[in-house]
Amino acid sequence: MSSPTHEKRRFHRILFDAPCDVHWQDQVWRTNVLDISLRGLLLEMPDGWDVPLNDPCEVVVHLDDRQTGIVMAVQLSHVEGDRLGFKCQYIDLDSATHLRRLVELNLGDQALLERELGHLIED
Numbered sequence: 001m002s003s004p005t006h007e008k009r010r011f012h013r014i015l016f017d018a019p020c021d022v023h024w025q026d027q028v029w030r031t032n033v034l035d036i037s038l039r040g041l042l043l044e045m046p047d048g049w050d051v052p053l054n055d056p057c058e059v060v061v062h063l064d065d066r067q068t069g070i071v072m073a074v075q076l077s078h079v080e081g082d083r084l085g086f087k088c089q090y091i092d093l094d095s096a097t098h099l100r101r102l103v104e105l106n107l108g109d110q111a112l113l114e115r116e117l118g119h120l121i122e123d
Contacts (some may be wrong), residue, residue: 013037014106022084023058024051033061038103040074040087049084050075051076063098070095070102 013035020043022029029046036042041059051057053076061070072095074086091099 013042014103016102016106018063020059020060020061022046022051023060024055033093034083035069035104036061036099038088040077041072043084043086045079045082045084053077053079056089057086068098070098076093 014037016036019036020031020033020053023033026085029049031046032044034042034044039089041061043059055076057074059074059077061072065071071092072086072088073090076084077087077090078085
């Protein structure tokens with residue numbers, strides 16, 4: 001039986017191990033992505049983390065040995081132990097294209113991808 005939280009989830013999380021940088025005000029932390037979706041991402045909490053909940057940040061996920069990246073304007077939505085959950089507030093077209101392709105490859109189902117893209121438009 002699915003949990004109520006899982007039933008409410010409209011975006012599949014993709015387990016994804018990649019380095020990333022989190023920018024907040026004049027600080028930058030290097031950490032790793034744990035999972036990513038069309039709506040946000042989950043990161044390992046870096047040492048010295050002190051960003052308040054709901055504060056805006058920018059995350060740069062490094063792909064292809066730092067030649068390609070996904071850049072998201074995000075908001076820190078939750079902290080659970082040593083994990084940070086961010087909700088995507090804005091993503092540029094190039095980054096959205098990379099993220100869409102990543103999700104598409106991992107979902108393996110074009111209909112499911114189209115449904116998730118439709119949910120993005122509704123929000």
